[in-house]
Amino acid sequence: MAQVLKVNLPFDLRTSYDNDLFYKTAHDEHKFILPHCKSCGQYFWPGAFICQHCGSNDVEWKEASGHGKIYSHVEGRFPFHKAIKEHLPIAICSVTLDEGPRVFGRLVNYGEIEKVPYDAPVHVVWLQDDEKGCTIMGFELD
Amino acid sequence: MDRNKYSIVGIGYTPQGKVPGRSAASFYLEASMNAINDAGLKKDDIDGLILYRDFPILNGDAFHHTGNVITYSLGIRPKFLSQEAYCYRTNINKAIGAIENGTCKYVLIVFAESGRTGRRTWTDEIDLFSSKPYDEYGAYGNISAFTNYAMFASRAMHEHGTGPDLWAEIAVAHRKWANLNPNAIQYSKPLTKEDYMATPFLSWPFRALDATASTDGGRAIIITTTERARQLKNPPIMIRGYGSANDTSKGWQLTPGDPASSAAIAGREAFEMAGLGTKDIGAAQIYDCYTYTVEATLGDYGFFEKEKSRDFMTVENIGPGGAFPVNTGGGLLSEGYYMGLTPICEAVMQISQRCGDRQLGVIPGTKLPEFMIVSDNGGFYQSNETLILERGK
Ligand SMILES: [Zn+2]
Numbered sequence: 001m002a003q004v005l006k007v008n009l010p011f012d013l014r015t016s017y018d019n020d021l022f023y024k025t026a027h028d029e030h031k032f033i034l035p036h037c038k039s040c041g042q043y044f045w046p047g048a049f050i051c052q053h054c055g056s057n058d059v060e061w062k063e064a065s066g067h068g069k070i071y072s073h074v075e076g077r078f079p080f081h082k083a084i085k086e087h088l089p090i091a092i093c094s095v096t097l098d099e100g101p102r103v104f105g106r107l108v109n110y111g112e113i114e115k116v117p118y119d120a121p122v123h124v125v126w127l128q129d130d131e132k133g134c135t136i137m138g139f140e141l142d
Numbered sequence: 143m144d145r146n147k148y149s150i151v152g153i154g155y156t157p158q159g160k161v162p163g164r165s166a167a168s169f170y171l172e173a174s175m176n177a178i179n180d181a182g183l184k185k186d187d188i189d190g191l192i193l194y195r196d197f198p199i200l201n202g203d204a205f206h207h208t209g210n211v212i213t214y215s216l217g218i219r220p221k222f223l224s225q226e227a228y229c230y231r232t233n234i235n236k237a238i239g240a241i242e243n244g245t246c247k248y249v250l251i252v253f254a255e256s257g258r259t260g261r262r263t264w265t266d267e268i269d270l271f272s273s274k275p276y277d278e279y280g281a282y283g284n285i286s287a288f289t290n291y292a293m294f295a296s297r298a299m300h301e302h303g304t305g306p307d308l309w310a311e312i313a314v315a316h317r318k319w320a321n322l323n324p325n326a327i328q329y330s331k332p333l334t335k336e337d338y339m340a341t342p343f344l345s346w347p348f349r350a351l352d353a354t355a356s357t358d359g360g361r362a363i364i365i366t367t368t369e370r371a372r373q374l375k376n377p378p379i380m381i382r383g384y385g386s387a388n389d390t391s392k393g394w395q396l397t398p399g400d401p402a403s404s405a406a407i408a409g410r411e412a413f414e415m416a417g418l419g420t421k422d423i424g425a426a427q428i429y430d431c432y433t434y435t436v437e438a439t440l441g442d443y444g445f446f447e448k449e450k451s452r453d454f455m456t457v458e459n460i461g462p463g464g465a466f467p468v469n470t471g472g473g474l475l476s477e478g479y480y481m482g483l484t485p486i487c488e489a490v491m492q493i494s495q496r497c498g499d500r501q502l503g504v505i506p507g508t509k510l511p512e513f514m515i516v517s518d519n520g521g522f523y524q525s526n527e528t529l530i531l532e533r534g535k
Contacts, residue, residue, distance in 0.1 A: 011280040019278070072297035072394075078344035080286040090283035094293060094394050102395045106282055113346050118300035136281055 152181025257356025320472025385411025393522025424511020482518025
């Protein structure tokens with residue numbers, strides 16, 4: 001099971017569309033699930049009523065590895081909004097999961113941003129905010 | 143759409159930069175009337191009005207009333223009225239569609255803002271929703287376009303060998319153009335690569351100088367048929383090629399060099415309609431919300447191989463006096479931020495030879511291009527309209 005770090009997030013988590021279950025499962029069970037298409041066998045993210053690859057509505061949530069490769073990363077150092085000032089610097093990454101979809105997360109325990117290698121293997125770490133009652137994806141180099 | 147069937151016949155500018163005491167609505171009206179006068183039309187001739195993605199001109203106007211307010215104050219009754227609440231770039235498509243289907247004769251497209259002194263354009267939108275930004279990414283700390291474009295550019299460093307030293311060239315080339323343009327916000331502010339490199343990263347690998355900034359002011363254009371344009375006072379600026387596309391990736395998912403990017407697809411369509419190739423294009427006006435956007439767009443259009451952007455994106459090549467002039471008014475980066483109307487209006491200005499010290503063909507070693515390519519992109523590089531313009535008689 002993925003590690004859980006207690007954090008304070010800058011904003012409430014506003015989930016929408018049909019991806020709520022991803023965050024609810026992350027928060028309640030610390031489980032990493034992905035939308036999966038039973039018709040074409042491919043994964044996608046975020047969750048939706050139909051598969052973005054083939055259009056089938058025969059879709060399910062399936063437990064996934066939480067492993068992938070870092071695609072890109074940045075380190076925010078400027079408070080574009082006053083609410084994030086105390087949280088800086090914030091490193092953010094996109095990760096191509098082993099199952100296929102490219103997802104989004106906070107990069108944690110990374111040292112110097114300039115030296116983080118592209119395409120390096122990473123795994124999910126849950127970032128849990130007890131006060132706000134929500135959990136988001138973090139990623140850490142393997 | 144047929145080649146050269148539609149033309150741009152008028153453009154409207156306003157005072158810009160820091161213009162205290164003026165509402166966004168006032169810039170909408172001034173830019174619109176200036177375009178109408180520039181075309182030699184009467185305001186009642188305008189039967190189509192299209193507003194760019196607006197930032198509500200009244201704080202907290204969740205219903206985005208701008209189109210109604212502007213129409214009322216202009217005292218016109220357009221048959222076709224449209225206003226985007228988001229960044230999809232469909233304005234040229236809608237304007238031409240409304241003429242093509244017989245609804246309209248003269249369509250005015252306008253954007254205005256009081257983003258410099260009036261308010262903080264984008265962060266106001268977050269505040270509207272209290273502590274809940276408009277999507278889940280706010281909780282992650284990603285609340286700015288800046289972060290998404292930085293993510294795109296960061297991957298391109300790995301993929302194509304670009305980076306801050308190349309983006310410095312782009313920033314400086316734009317500034318040198320702006321230094322020749324008295325209307326540009328950065329007209330009297332020179333910039334060197336050393337200045338650029340000495341500034342801090344706001345979101346690594348981007349600095350403030352990689353981004354455009356909000357401004358006060360407005361900009362407008364008018365589109366009609368080339369046939370009608372020939373009866374008006376300005377030489378028609380003909381739309382020889384047009385393309386549009388919408389990539390459904392999320393901003394942070396963008397893949398640098400994707401052959402199916404919106405810019406790549408819209409560019410191919412525009413070249414095909416125009417019957418031209420990259421070698422025929424004499425200059426470019428590229429939507430430059432960020433430095434890297436210019437590199438990505440020109441690369442996706444096929445002006446250079448992505449790994450060789452370093453040879454192309456130099457101050458010497460794209461700046462004043464260079465072989466391939468880009469964003470000759472200073473662009474969104476250094477002239478002023480009017481979404482896609484900054485590049486379109488500069489193209490019209492150049493082709494109709496109204497550019498003074500920065501006029502191509504007047505600057506030694508340059509010539510007036512026969513064909514100019516113009517891009518407009520929205521969202522985070524996800525939505526693109528591309529034009530190839532030609533001077534008509
Ligand atoms: Zn499927």
